[in-house]
Amino acid sequence: MLTARERIERQKASPSLIRLHRALSRLKSTVTMMNTGAHPDDEQSGMLAFFRLGLGMRVIVACSTRGEGGQNSLGPERLGVLGMMRSREMEEAARALDCDVHWLGHGPEDAVHDFGFSKDGDQTFTRWGEQRTVERLVRAYRSERPDIVIPTFLDVPGQHGHHRAMTRAAETAIRLAADPEAFPEHFAEGMSPWQVAKYYLPAWSGGGDTYDDEVPPPDATVFVEASGREPATGAEYDRIGEWSRYYHASQGMGYWRDRVKDSWPLHLLLAEDGAKAEKSVLDGLPASLADLSSSKDLSYEVAQALKAAATAIDRAITAFPNADAIVAALTEAAIQIDTARKGASPTFLELHGHRLDRKTREIDAALIEAAGIFDRATLLPSTLSPGETGTLTIDLAPGADGRSIKVEPVLPTAVSAKADTTAGNRRTFSVSAAGDAAYSRLYAPAWSALAGNGEAHVLVTASFGDHVAHAIFDLEEPFALLPASSVTIEPEAIVVPLDGSRREWPIKPTVSGRQAPVSLGLAGGWSLSQTSAGQVLRAPENIEAGLTTIVPEVGGRPALRLTPISYSHIGRVTHRQPETLRLLALDLTLPEGAVVGYVGAGADRVGLWLSRMGLDVTELDAKALAGDLSRYTTIVIGIFAFGIRKDLAAATEKLHRFVEDGGHLVTLYHRPTDGWDPLATPPRKLEIGSPSLRWRVTDPNAEVTVLAPDHVLLKGPNAIGPQDWSGWDKERGLYFAARWDDAYQPLVSMHDVNEQPLLGAIVSAPVGKGRHTHTSLVLHHQLDKLVPGAFRLMANLVQPA
Numbered sequence: 001m002l003t004a005r006e007r008i009e010r011q012k013a014s015p016s017l018i019r020l021h022r023a024l025s026r027l028k029s030t031v032t033m034m035n036t037g038a039h040p041d042d043e044q045s046g047m048l049a050f051f052r053l054g055l056g057m058r059v060i061v062a063c064s065t066r067g068e069g070g071q072n073s074l075g076p077e078r079l080g081v082l083g084m085m086r087s088r089e090m091e092e093a094a095r096a097l098d099c100d101v102h103w104l105g106h107g108p109e110d111a112v113h114d115f116g117f118s119k120d121g122d123q124t125f126t127r128w129g130e131q132r133t134v135e136r137l138v139r140a141y142r143s144e145r146p147d148i149v150i151p152t153f154l155d156v157p158g159q160h161g162h163h164r165a166m167t168r169a170a171e172t173a174i175r176l177a178a179d180p181e182a183f184p185e186h187f188a189e190g191m192s193p194w195q196v197a198k199y200y201l202p203a204w205s206g207g208g209d210t211y212d213d214e215v216p217p218p219d220a221t222v223f224v225e226a227s228g229r230e231p232a233t234g235a236e237y238d239r240i241g242e243w244s245r246y247y248h249a250s251q252g253m254g255y256w257r258d259r260v261k262d263s264w265p266l267h268l269l270l271a272e273d274g275a276k277a278e279k280s281v282l283d284g285l286p287a288s289l290a291d292l293s294s295s296k297d298l299s300y301e302v303a304q305a306l307k308a309a310a311t312a313i314d315r316a317i318t319a320f321p322n323a324d325a326i327v328a329a330l331t332e333a334a335i336q337i338d339t340a341r342k343g344a345s346p347t348f349l350e351l352h353g354h355r356l357d358r359k360t361r362e363i364d365a366a367l368i369e370a371a372g373i374f375d376r377a378t379l380l381p382s383t384l385s386p387g388e389t390g391t392l393t394i395d396l397a398p399g400a401d402g403r404s405i406k407v408e409p410v411l412p413t414a415v416s417a418k419a420d421t422t423a424g425n426r427r428t429f430s431v432s433a434a435g436d437a438a439y440s441r442l443y444a445p446a447w448s449a450l451a452g453n454g455e456a457h458v459l460v461t462a463s464f465g466d467h468v469a470h471a472i473f474d475l476e477e478p479f480a481l482l483p484a485s486s487v488t489i490e491p492e493a494i495v496v497p498l499d500g501s502r503r504e505w506p507i508k509p510t511v512s513g514r515q516a517p518v519s520l521g522l523a524g525g526w527s528l529s530q531t532s533a534g535q536v537l538r539a540p541e542n543i544e545a546g547l548t549t550i551v552p553e554v555g556g557r558p559a560l561r562l563t564p565i566s567y568s569h570i571g572r573v574t575h576r577q578p579e580t581l582r583l584l585a586l587d588l589t590l591p592e593g594a595v596v597g598y599v600g601a602g603a604d605r606v607g608l609w610l611s612r613m614g615l616d617v618t619e620l621d622a623k624a625l626a627g628d629l630s631r632y633t634t635i636v637i638g639i640f641a642f643g644i645r646k647d648l649a650a651a652t653e654k655l656h657r658f659v660e661d662g663g664h665l666v667t668l669y670h671r672p673t674d675g676w677d678p679l680a681t682p683p684r685k686l687e688i689g690s691p692s693l694r695w696r697v698t699d700p701n702a703e704v705t706v707l708a709p710d711h712v713l714l715k716g717p718n719a720i721g722p723q724d725w726s727g728w729d730k731e732r733g734l735y736f737a738a739r740w741d742d743a744y745q746p747l748v749s750m751h752d753v754n755e756q757p758l759l760g761a762i763v764s765a766p767v768g769k770g771r772h773t774h775t776s777l778v779l780h781h782q783l784d785k786l787v788p789g790a791f792r793l794m795a796n797l798v799q800p801a
Contacts, residue, residue, distance in 0.1 A: 001378070001380055001381075001382065001477070002378075002476055002477060007476075016369070016372070017232070017321055018232050018233065019369055020320065020321065020323075020326075020366070020369050020370055021231070021232035021320060021321075022053065022098050022232065023362070023365055023366035023369045023370075024316060024317050024320055024326070024366055025052075025053060025056050025232075025317075026056060026058070026098070026362045026365075026366070027056065027313045027316070027317065027333075027359065027362055027363065027366065028055070028056030028288065028313070028317065029055055029056035029057045029058070029287055029288060030286055030287065030288055030289060030291070030292060030352075030355040030358075030359065031055075031057045031058070031147050031148065031282060031285050031286070031287050032057065032058040032059075032060065032144065032145060032146045032147055032148075032358075033051055033057050033058070033059055033060070033146055033147065033148035033149070033150065033281075034059075034060045034061075034062050034102075034140070034141075034144060034146035034148070034149045034150070035047075035048055035059070035060070035061050035062070035150050035151070035152060036062045036063075036064075036137070036149065036150070036151045036152070036166055036167070036170045037061065037062070037063055037064070037151070037152045037153070037163070037166060038063070038064045038065055038114075038153075038160070038162035038163050038165070038166040039063065039064075039065055039067045039070065039086075039114060039162065040063060040066065040067045040086045040087065040089055040090035040093070040248060040251075041067070041086075041089075041090075041093075041245065041248040041251050041253055042063065042152050042153070042163065043061045043063075043093070043152060043244075044150070044152050044202070044241075044264070045093070045097065045238075045240075045241030045242070045244045045245050046226070046237055046238030046239075046240075046241030046242070046260070046261050046264075047224055047226070047241070047264045048061070048097050048099060048241065048244075049097050049226075049230075049237040049238065049240040049241045049244065050224065050226035050237040050238075051224075052097055052098055052099050053097070053098065053230045053232075053237065053240065054226060054228075054230065054237055055282070058099075058100070058358065059097065059098075059099035059100070060099065060100045060101070060102055060144050060146060061090070061094060061099060061100070061101050061102070062101075062102045062104065062137070062140050062144075062170075063090060063101060063102070063103055063104065063105075064104040064105050064112055064128075064133065064136075064162070064165075064166050065083075065104075065105045065112060065113055065114035065162065066083035066084070066086055066087050066103070066105060066106075066107055066108075066113070066114060066443060067082065067083060067086035067087075067090075067114050067251075068080055068082050068083030068086070068107060068108045068113060068114045069108075069113070069114035069115045069116040069117075069730065070082065070086070070114060070116075070250075070251065071250075071251070071603065071639075071640075072085075072250045072603055073249070073250055073251065073252045073603060073640060073644065074249055074250045074567065074602065074603075075250075075567075075602045075603075076602060076603070076604075076605060077250070077563075077565060078781075078784065079108050080107055080108045080109075080442070080575060080577055081563050081565065081575045081577075082250070083107050083108060083113075083114070083443070084107075084442060084443065084565060084573060084575045085250060085565050085567070085570065085573075086248075086250060086251075087103075087443060087444075088565070088570040088571070088573055089247050089248050089249065089250060089251075089569070089570055090247075090248075090447075091447045091453070091570075092247040092569060092570055093244040093245065093246075093247040093248060094244075094447055094449065095449070096240065096243045096244035096246075096247065097240070097241070097244045098449045099449055100144075100446065100447060100448050100449055101446060101447040102140050102143075102144055102445075102446050103443065103444070103445055103446060104133065104136040104137065104140065105128075106442075106443045106445070107442055107443045111127070111128055111129055111132055112128045112129075112132065112133060112136065113127075113128075114162070115127055115730060116698065116730040116731050117160065117161070117162075117696065117698045117731060117734070118160070118161030118162060118165075118698055119160075119161050119693065119698055119752060120157070120161045120164060121155060121161055121164035121165035121167075121168050122161075123161050123698075124161040124162050124164070124165035125165055128165060130165075130168075130169065133165065133166075133169045134169045134172050134173050134176065135183055137169050137170055137172075137173035137177075138173045138176050138177045138182065138183055138186070139183070139186060139191070140173075141173055141174070141177035141194050141196055142177055142186055142191040142192065142193065142194045143191055145194050145354050146196055147196065147197045147198065147285050148196070148197065148198045148199075148200065148281060148285075149170060149174065149196050149198070149199050149200070150199075150200045150201075150202070150266065151163075151166060151167040151170050151201065151202070152202060152206075153166075153167055153202065153206045153211075154167060154201060154202060154205075154206060154213060154217060155167040155168045156206075156213050156214060156215050157213075157214040157215070158207065158211060158212040158213045158214040158693060159206050159211050159213055159693075160210075160211060160693070163206070163211075167201075170199075171199060171269070171270070174196050174199050174270055177193065177194050177195070177196065178193050178194060178195040178196075179193065180193050192350070195272055196270075196272070197271065197272040197273075197284070197285055198268060198270070198271050198272070198281065198285075199268075199269050199270035199271075200222075200266040200267060200268055200269065200281070201217075201218055201266070201267045201269050202217060202264075202265075202266065202267070203217050203218055203219065203220040203221075203265035203266055203267040204217055204264070204265060205217050207691060208691060209671075209672065209673065209690050209691055209692065210691050210692045210693060211691055211693050212691040212693050212694055217265075217267070218267035218269075219267060220265030220266060220267060221266065221267050221268045221276055221277075221278070222265075222266050222268060222278050222279070222280065222281060223263050223264065223265050223266070224263065224264040224265075224266060224281060225262065225263050226238065226261075226262045226263065226264075227262060236260045236262065237262070238257075238260035238261040238262065239260050242254055242255060242256070242257070242260075246569070247569050247570070249567070249569050252673075266281065271284075286352065286355070288310055289306050289307075289309050289310035289313065289337075289359065290306070290307060290310040292306050292352055292355065293306035293307045293310070295348060295351075295352065297345045297347050297348050298344065298345070298348060299343060301339075301343055302339075302340045302343040302344050302348075305336045305337070305339040305340040305343070306336070306337075306340045308332070308333075308336040309332075309333045309334075309336035309337045309340065309359075310333075312329045312330065312332040312333035312336065313329070313330070313333050313363075315329040316329035316330045316333065316366070323370045323371065323372065326366070326370040327367060327370050327371055327464060330363050330366055330367050330370070330464075331367065331464045331465050331466075331467050333363055334360060334363045334364070334367070334464075334467045334469070335466060335467050337356055337359060337360055337363070338360070338467075340356065341353070341356050344356075361450055361470075362450070363469075364469035364470050364471050365450055365471045367462070367464055367467075367469045367471075368460060368462055368469055368471040369471075371399040371403070371462065371464075372397045372398060372399030373396060373397055373399040373400045373403070373405065373460060373462055374396060374397060374400075374460055374471070374473055375395040375396060375397045375425075376394075376395050376476055377392065377393070377394045377395075377457075377458045377473055377474075377475050377476065378392070378393045378395075378475065378476045378477075379391070379392045379393075379431060379456065379475055379477070379479055380393070382475070382476075382477040382478070382479060382480070382572075383479070383480045383481070383482050383574065384415075384431070384433045384479075384480075384481055384482075385433065385481065385482055385483060385484035385513065385514070386414075386433050386434065386435050386436060386437045386481065386484065387433060387434070387435040387437075387484070388432075388433055388484070389430060389431060389432045389433070390430075390431045391420070391428060391429070391430060391431065392409055392417060392428065392429040392430075392431050393426065393427075393428050394407050394409075394426070394427045394428075394429075394458055395425060395426055396425035396426070396427070397425065398425070400425055400462075401425070403462055403463065404462065404463040405460065405461070405462050406460070406461040406462075407427050407458060407459070407460055407461075408458070408459045408461070409429055409431070409456065409457075409458055409459075410452075410456065410457050410458065410459055410472070411431065411455075411456050412437075412438075412440070412455045412456065412481070413437075413438070414433065414434040414436060414437035414438065415431065415432070415433045415434070415437055415456070415481070416431070416432050416434075417429040417430065417431050417432075418430045418432070433481055437481055438481065439481050439482060439483065439576065440455045440479075440480040440481045440482070441455075442575065442576060450471075450472065451471075451472040451473050451474045452472040452474070453474050453478075454474060454475065454478040454479055455478070455479045455480060455481065456475055456479035457472050457473060457474050457475060458472070458473045458474075458475070459471075459472055460472075460473060477571065477572065478571075478573060480573070480574060482562060482574060482576065483513065483560050483562070483576070484513050484514040485511055485512070485513045485514045485515070485516045485554050485555055485559075486511070486512045486513055486554075486559070486560050486561060486562040486576075486579075487509055487510070487511055487512075487518055487552055487554050487559035487560070487561060487579045488509070488510045488512065488561055488562075488579065489507060489508070489509045489510075489552060489579060489580075489581050490507070490508045490510070491505075491507065491612060492561075492579075492580070492581060492582065493581070493582040493583075493584065493612070493786060494507075494537070494581075494582070494583050494584070494612065495584050495586070495588065495609075495612050495613050495614070495791060496539055496543060496583055496584060496585040496586070497585075497586070497587075497588050497614070498543055498545055498585055498586060498587045498588070499587075499589075500539075500543065501614075502614065503538060503539045504536050504537065504538050504539070505536070505537050506533065506534055506535065506536055506537075507528075507534075507535050507536070507537050507581070508534060508535065509535070509552065511554060512562065516554050516555035517554070517555070518552055518553070518554050518559065519552065519553050520550050520552050520581065521550065521551065521552070521553065522550065524540060524544075524548060525539075525540025525541065525542070526538070526539060526540060526548070526550075526583070527540075539585075543585050544585060545585050545586055545587065545788075546584075546585060547582060547583070547584050547585075547786055548582070548583040548585070549580050549581075549582050549583075550580065550581040550582075550583070551578065551579075551580055552579055552580075552581065558578060559578070559579040560576055560577065560578060560579060561576070561577055561578070561579040562574050562575070562576055563575040563576075563577070582786055584786045584788065584791075586788040586791060586792070587718075587788075587792070588613065588718065588788075588791055588792055588795060589716075589717040589718050589795065590613065590614055590615055590717065590795055591717050591795060591796070591798065591799035591800065592717070593633060593800055594615055594616065594633050594634055594798055594799055594800055595616045595618075595631060595632050595633045595634070596610055596615055596616060596617045596618070596632065596633070596634045596635070596636060596798050597617075597618050597620045597624070597629065597632040597634070597635040597636070598610060598617055598618070598619050598620060598635075598636045598638065599620045599625065599635065599636065599637050599638060599641055599645065599648055600619065600638035600641060601638055601639070601640050601641040601643075601644035601645050601648075602644070603638060603639050603640045603641075603644070603780075604638045604639050604668065604780035605780065605783070605784065606636060606638055606668065606779065606780050606783065606794075607619050607636070607638070609783040609784075609791070609794070610636070610794070610798065613791060613794070613795060615795075615798065618632070620635070622645075622647035625647055625648065625651050625654075626647070626651065629654065629655075629658045629663065630658075630661070630663075632658075632663065633663065633664060633799075633800035633801070634663065634664040634665075634666060634798045634799070634800060634801075635655065635658060635663060635664070635665050635666070636666045636667075636668070636798060637665070637666065637667045637668060638668055638780070639668045639669055639670065639780060640670060640671070640674045641670075641674075642670055642674055642675040642676055642681055643670065643671070643673065643674030643675040643676070644674070649675050652680060652681060655683075656683045656767075658770070659683050659767045659768060659770040659771065659772055659801075660683075660767060660768030660769065660770060661768065661769060661770065662768070662769035662770045662801055663770045663801060664770055664771045664772075664773065664798070664799070664800055664801035665683065665770070665771070665772045665773070666772075666773045666774075666775070666797050666798060667682065667772070667773070667774045667775075668775060668779065668780065669733065669734060669735045669775065669776040669777075669778070670688060670735060671688065671692070671735050672688045672690050672692075672735070676688055678739075682772060682774065683765070683767045683772045684740070684741035684743045684744065684765055684767060684772065685739075685740060685741040686737055686739075686740045686741065686744065686763070686774055687737065687738050687739040687740065688735050688736075688737060688738060688776075689735070689736050689737065689738030689760065690738075692734060692735055695734070695735060695736040695738055695758065695760070695776075696731065696732075696733060696734035696735065696736060696776075697731060697732035697733055697734075697736075697750050697751060697752055697758060697761070698731045698732075698752055699731070699732065699752050699753065700728040700729055700730055700731055700732060701726075701728070702732050702750050702751060702752060703750065704722075704725045704732075704748050704749070704750045705748065705749040705750065705757070706720075706747070706748055707746055707747055707748055707749055707759070708745060708746075708747045711745070711747055711764070712799070713747060713762070713764055713773065713796050713797060713799070714747060714796065716796065716799075717795065717796065717799065718792040718793070718795055718796055720789075720792065720793055720796065723788075723789065724788070724789030724792050724793060725789055726789065727787050727788070727789070728782055728787055728789070728790075729781065729782060729785040729787060730778065730781060730785075731778055731781075732750055732761065732777060732778070733750075733761050733775075733776040733777040733778055734776060734778065735776050736758050736760035736761060736776040737760030737763050737774060737776060738760060740760070740763055740765075741765065743765035743766065743767065744763040744764065744765040744772075744774075745763065745764055745765065746759035746760065746761075746762070746763050747761075747762040747763065747764060748761050748762055749761075760776055761775065761776050761777055762774075762775045762776075762777065762797075766801075769801070770801040771801040773797055775797065777793075779793065779794055
């Protein structure tokens with residue numbers, strides 16, 4: 001349930017007059033445009049803000065992945081959990097633009113997923129499947145029927161391979177979407193061929209801090225000029241774009257620029273009529289109901305009805321904020337559109353029926369908003385398990401008084417609602433989930449600015465004279481069906497030394513929700529005993545190297561772990577995944593006398609893994625960092641930490657003294673933007689490469705050349721050999737060091753195919769009595785993936801200087 005403060009914040013952020021103004025601005029255009037990208041945050045937000053809020057177009061963001069392979073500047077969420085988090089960020093970003101989202105991929109288990117980074121489209125398609133990706137875009141074109149498609153990035157060398165693949169697929173799908181022979185299975189689902197009228201390429205470079213387009217962008221054939229400001233807020237359109245990007249907080253998005261963009265150059269690559277010369281992206285398109293009235297095959301009566309509807313919409317927009325005048329005008333517009341639809345020819349409806357349907361939905365939403373009928377819908381609790389019940393409360397606003405209003409819950413299969421009470425403008429329903437109800441899907445296929453999102457919502461029907469309006473409203477918090485019993489095992493993974501130096505580990509299975517017994521189903525000589533302190537897992541006498549995965553059961557079914565995600569910018573959702581206990585047995589020797597201080601920023605779990613390895617580790621908060629550091633032999637700085645922790649940035653000189661006095665400072669990768677000053681942050685000059693695409697190795701199996709085999713960090717306590725570089729996941733490293741002081745020695749070299757060797761994966765320098773080591777390897781990810789070589793290398797890196 002939302003707290004009082006959360007409810008107040010939401011109400012403040014969405015005043016009724018802003019909602020009404022935007023509901024009316026939707027009615028100006030009958031054009032739909034789609035912006036394609038590969039990840040949440042790829043959308044060209046400022047331009048989309050102008051298309052939607054300035055020109056009134058319907059705007060759709062078509063996104064191929066959930067961003068589950070990316071990084072997280074806010075917290076520990078990774079992989080599927082991060083994908084759910086970034087999906088919610090994309091939805092809230094879309095809300096700020098009042099646009100829709102169409103997802104092509106559905107999380108890490110789907111073939112079309114974010115697997116990190118690739119440098120060309122072919123590499124991406126080996127994972128996604130080019131035919132699969134194109135089919136999903138054809139489906140998007142046929143179901144959403146965009147008139148205009150614009151990818152955000154170019155398919156050129158130096159650009160992210162995911163972007164390149166998506167742009168290539170977006171162009172390929174244009175022809176196939178219009179082909180009646182292509183993907184005939186779509187037609188059995190009610191779709192029909194669709195011809196996208198215009199396909200533009202961005203006439204700007206996608207280069208910058210991250211990417212480095214090797215060829216210049218195409219010449220501009222038209223410019224999108226976003227002059228002026230949005231009337232409702234008084235903000236520039238590009239500024240509203242940054243309001244939207246603010247919700248991509250896990251990616252560090254949302255900037256305040258002194259000067260905002262007001263022009264975007266585009267290159268018209270494909271046009272249905274073959275024309276290339278144009279003054280506006282709207283040239284030649286049916287941009288309004290008035291334009292539609294000039295279509296062929298229309299009777300005089302239908303044409304007049306469309307003109308009348310357009311005139312009525314203009315009156316409604318002009319009447320803002322006079323609610324009564326708006327309602328009267330929109331009621332007439334709805335009736336005229338209905339008249340046009342009934343009298344239009346099948347040919348007209350095949351081409352333009354979706355525009356009339358959409359306009360009716362938008363008019364209905366504006367009518368109910370103008371009339372002030374709906375307040376909120378709240379389900380308590382917001383999540384149910386099979387067999388459980390809850391209470392849905394729907395509060396109508398004073399505009400509902402005296403009107404014929406019908407309120408209906410729309411619920412998933414096997415969930416039912418029974419009307420309980422009606423008291424004034426409050427309606428309550430008892431909601432019940434059947435005992436065999438399926439759990440909610442983790443990743444919704446779409447998000448709509450007109451609501452109807454999530455597993456449950458509310459349909460409101462209201463009469464306006466001879467017109468009956470229907471509008472959908474989302475619940476205050478997303479509804480989800482979750483397991484009655486979930487299990488969390490701590491720790492969820494154990495590092496087992498082959499030398500038998502440790503044979504017992506306390507474990508704690510915790511059942512949340514309905515209590516039920518947990519069984520681990522141990523095999524291979526592993527055993528579990530109960531002590532006064534709790535359960536203890538014991539290794540067999542003969543430990544074999546490798547990974548053992550134990551799947552616990554609860555109540556006789558495979559256990560599921562529920563991970564709550566809660567941030568102020570996206571609210572609360574819950575991720576669901578199978579729970580496992582992983583046991584990694586490996587040949588691991590810890591450095592003698594190592595006492596480690598770990599400075600994390602919430603973006604990795606390296607400190608936790610160091611502790612699980614058996615090292616003496618202390619997490620250094622601001623107070624500890626300001627105290628005596630001399631007790632530590634080694635201090636490890638987590639990824640992004642200099643950019644996130646102000647106390648760490650303030651302690652830079654103190655860390656330098658720590659090194660000079662004999663300490664070992666180990667810094668994990670940082671972006672150039674993470675507060676990393678090449679001359680001030682490290683003890684000696686160390687510059688991170690930019691754009692980052694040129695300074696990363698994306699192939700996890702890329703050959704590694706050892707440059708200093710006798711270096712102390714590679715010789716012991718674990719002798720790092722070829723086996724330690726095998727089995728890596730996703731990539732080798734990123735944000736490699738590019739230039740450094742002569743004191744630093746590069747230890748290894750690696751590169752992607754057909755590229756020059758990069759030497760900045762691990763560099764180390766003696767400084768005073770101590771040492772500074774910087775690594776750009778994705779060790780934090782390899783530790784999470786239980787890659788044996790990462791543990792052995794990490795043990796070496798944290799040895800005393």
